Amino acid sequence: MSKYLVIVESPSKSKTLEKYLGKEYKVAASMGHIRDLPKSKLGVDTENNFAETYEISPSKKKTISALKKLVKEAKTVFLATDPDREGEAISWHLSQVLEGPAHIPLPFLRVSFHEITKDAVLSAFENPRELDMHLVNAQRARRILDRLVGYKLSPLLWKKIRYGLSAGRVQSPAVRFVVERQNEIDTFKSEKFYEVITGVSLKRDTPGLVLTAKLTHIDNVPIYGNKKYKLFAGEYTTSGTTLSNKDQVGVITSDLEKSSYKIASIDKKEYQKAPKPPFATSSLQQEASWRLGFSPKKTMSCAQKLYEAGLITYMRTDSVNLSVTAIDAIRALIAKKYGKDYLPSNPRFYKTKVKVAQEAHEAIRPTNVQVTKDSIKSAKILADELKLYEVIWQRTVVCQMSNVVYSSVNVGITASLDITNYTLYAKDSVVKFPGWLVCYSGGKAGKSFSAAESSPVFGLLAVGQIINFVSLNVLDKQTPPPPYYNEASLIKELEKFGIGRPSTYAPIMSTIESRGYVAKDPQKHFLPSEIGEKVVDLLAENFPAIVDINFTAMMENNLDDIAENKKNWVSVIREFYVPFEKNLKEKYESVEKQNLTEPTKEVCEKCGKPMIIRFGRFGKFIACSGFPECKTTKELPPEKINIVCPLCKEGQIVVRKTRRGRIFYGCANWPKCTFATWQKPTGKLCPECNAGMIELRGQEKCSNKNCIFKYGRKSKKEKK
Numbered sequence: 001m002s003k004y005l006v007i008v009e010s011p012s013k014s015k016t017l018e019k020y021l022g023k024e025y026k027v028a029a030s031m032g033h034i035r036d037l038p039k040s041k042l043g044v045d046t047e048n049n050f051a052e053t054y055e056i057s058p059s060k061k062k063t064i065s066a067l068k069k070l071v072k073e074a075k076t077v078f079l080a081t082d083p084d085r086e087g088e089a090i091s092w093h094l095s096q097v098l099e100g101p102a103h104i105p106l107p108f109l110r111v112s113f114h115e116i117t118k119d120a121v122l123s124a125f126e127n128p129r130e131l132d133m134h135l136v137n138a139q140r141a142r143r144i145l146d147r148l149v150g151y152k153l154s155p156l157l158w159k160k161i162r163y164g165l166s167a168g169r170v171q172s173p174a175v176r177f178v179v180e181r182q183n184e185i186d187t188f189k190s191e192k193f194y195e196v197i198t199g200v201s202l203k204r205d206t207p208g209l210v211l212t213a214k215l216t217h218i219d220n221v222p223i224y225g226n227k228k229y230k231l232f233a234g235e236y237t238t239s240g241t242t243l244s245n246k247d248q249v250g251v252i253t254s255d256l257e258k259s260s261y262k263i264a265s266i267d268k269k270e271y272q273k274a275p276k277p278p279f280a281t282s283s284l285q286q287e288a289s290w291r292l293g294f295s296p297k298k299t300m301s302c303a304q305k306l307y308e309a310g311l312i313t314y315m316r317t318d319s320v321n322l323s324v325t326a327i328d329a330i331r332a333l334i335a336k337k338y339g340k341d342y343l344p345s346n347p348r349f350y351k352t353k354v355k356v357a358q359e360a361h362e363a364i365r366p367t368n369v370q371v372t373k374d375s376i377k378s379a380k381i382l383a384d385e386l387k388l389y390e391v392i393w394q395r396t397v398v399c400q401m402s403n404v405v406y407s408s409v410n411v412g413i414t415a416s417l418d419i420t421n422y423t424l425y426a427k428d429s430v431v432k433f434p435g436w437l438v439c440y441s442g443g444k445a446g447k448s449f450s451a452a453e454s455s456p457v458f459g460l461l462a463v464g465q466i467i468n469f470v471s472l473n474v475l476d477k478q479t480p481p482p483p484y485y486n487e488a489s490l491i492k493e494l495e496k497f498g499i500g501r502p503s504t505y506a507p508i509m510s511t512i513e514s515r516g517y518v519a520k521d522p523q524k525h526f527l528p529s530e531i532g533e534k535v536v537d538l539l540a541e542n543f544p545a546i547v548d549i550n551f552t553a554m555m556e557n558n559l560d561d562i563a564e565n566k567k568n569w570v571s572v573i574r575e576f577y578v579p580f581e582k583n584l585k586e587k588y589e590s591v592e593k594q595n596l597t598e599p600t601k602e603v604c605e606k607c608g609k610p611m612i613i614r615f616g617r618f619g620k621f622i623a624c625s626g627f628p629e630c631k632t633t634k635e636l637p638p639e640k641i642n643i644v645c646p647l648c649k650e651g652q653i654v655v656r657k658t659r660r661g662r663i664f665y666g667c668a669n670w671p672k673c674t675f676a677t678w679q680k681p682t683g684k685l686c687p688e689c690n691a692g693m694i695e696l697r698g699q700e701k702c703s704n705k706n707c708i709f710k711y712g713r714k715s716k717k718e719k720k
Contacts, residue, residue: 005074013308083112089139116310138563180232188481193240199471217423238479265412272403277320277350278363281502289488296506316502320350394440401436484525498553522678643683646692647675
């Protein structure tokens with residue numbers, strides 16, 4: 001019989017621990033949370049210091065019964081849940097449920113470790129501690145605040161907008177970011193401008209020795225400038241020229257074609273680029289998004305598997321620190337694998353930008369840096385998990401490597417005609433020493449990298465040298481609006497303003513999309529839904545604190561203070577709830593119900609009453625105005641974009657949505673015509689293969705996967 005019982009959250013974690021603990025230890029899994037606030041009622045006594053009423057999940061009753069039997073047989077119970085606030089709270093709930101009133105007092109000891117390795121696990125069991133009630137109370141306060149906001153505010157949304165809506169203390173500010181950004185994009189006024197690019201050469205008939213130079217000054221007055229825009233969250237800066245008049249540009253190009261060109265200056269210098277710090281939760285989610293295409297939810301799922309398998313440290317952290325032992329191991333690997341030139345003389349230490357690194361004390365890193373992706377042979381580690389491990393391994397190694405050294409040259413060129421002087425600049429930058437790029441080069445990580453050579457023409461130039469005009473190109477441009485948010489950039493924004501914590505980023509992204517407040521376009525940009533805009537507008541006008549980024553960040557700081565025993569958790573909740581409840585009662589009476597219906601020209605075929613457009617959980621639909629007596633409904637016809645289908649040449653292209661709400665474009669004649677694309681068609685046909693053209697990252701591209709034509713490139717037909 002085992003003397004000691006160890007309780008963890010998952011079976012996979014229990015199997016890893018069993019490898020390191022002796023036969024005297026029995027490791028069992030609680031299968032996550034065992035109890036929560038009830039679904040059918042508030043579960044918080046607002047008149048009695050916000051005392052909670054918890055219910056055991058029906059699906060966990062068998063698990064609890066089994067754990068209680070094991071507890072009775074154990075001498076000591078070790079609670080080995082995850083090393084963050086949520087894990088501490090799970091341990092507290094276990095101690096409350098398993099230690100019944102009739103049970104003989106039994107010691108419940110807490111053990112925590114940030115990596116599941118033999119040394120870390122054995123060290124934790126040699127130094128058990130009591131439950132940290134400050135961490136527990138911080139998590140309880142978070143859960144209570146979220147319940148009070150959601151449970152109290154959501155019924156108001158049902159009454160004033162539509163049944164089934166919900167508000168959240170953190171999700172609502174996240175939706176507001178998306179709504180405000182859409183408003184900023186819609187109201188942005190793009191400004192047209194021109195760029196002038198010339199080709200110059202030492203010899204007119206030497207195409208390989210042509211410099212590309214950009215016009216930057218006219219009579220020593222700079223034509224490039226920046227313009228700043230105040231946004232809901234921060235500022236947005238655009239860059240452009242003062243050349244906005246086509247006739248003016250015509251005069252300039254005519255002058256440049258006739259001008260005399262001379263090298264005015266040659267500025268050579270070196271600069272370095274340091275590696276980024278190791279991953280915290282938010283930066284891992286952002287990197288996995290653009291490098292691997294993973295959603296935050298998938299990233300955290302893969303990271304959880306890697307952690308439980310003992311391959312990486314704990315994945316919910318806002319710290320970028322590394323232990324001295326880990327740094328020594330990384331530096332030893334760099335010296336052996338890449339050579340001493342790639343190892344700085346001193347270790348690199350990084351500071352966390354977040355106010356309190358509260359989830360863990362170390363960044364996300366491999367538990368053993370000697371273990372590479374290719375050396376992991378376990379069949380339990382899936383392909384996507386291996387991809388994420390490689391990203392973590394590379395970032396961990398490069399954070400201790402030497403800087404990349406670049407060599408740059410900036411050539412100033414004057415073009416003179418009569419009394420007008422034009423200044424142009426040609427730039428070149430090459431890698432002189434690859435440094436950390438040998439291990440990691442963004443999307444091309446692991447690429448073989450060697451120092452590059454500058455364009456040969458730069459080595460032949462001298463100040464005062466006369467050069468020849470070869471070509472001229474005028475680029476017609478517009479200042480772009482602020483970029484849409486995607487999952488990675490929204491998480492970055494939330495972290496920047498202190499909204500949410502490492503354990504909440506992925507759930508926030510999933511919640512705002514699953515509840516229909518935002519949707520993703522084909523480029524995975526977040527777009528606010530109409531109902532999302534209405535919810536944000538109502539909350540911003542009547543409950544400004546709920547969607548105010550500074551207030552939400554302040555509440556997160558309060559939770560941090562509770563965890564550090566700087567504030568009392570009941571006082572923090574009461575300070576929020578008392579004015580919130582008073583305002584809520586007033587708004588129930590003063591806020592008018594919004595009419596979300598829209599008239600149509602149709603009449604109900606069953607009762608003859610007018611048909612109207614209503615909002616439902618899955619979007620708009622057509623329904624009888626006689627509801628609930630008449631329950632006739634029908635689908636709303638898809639939106640047309642006034643483009644003829646490039647496949648059948650008959651139907652109109654319409655906007656459709658998948659079951660998960662993702663937008664795509666198809667032919668109105670479906671299923672007769674099967675044309676469909678994630679990207680928006682432009683209405684033009686490819687000059688190369690005659691397939692339909694689509695919009696992709698600001699360019700027009702052929703929809704035919706086997707055709708690489710893009711506008712801006714000459715087609716084979718044009719070249720002929």
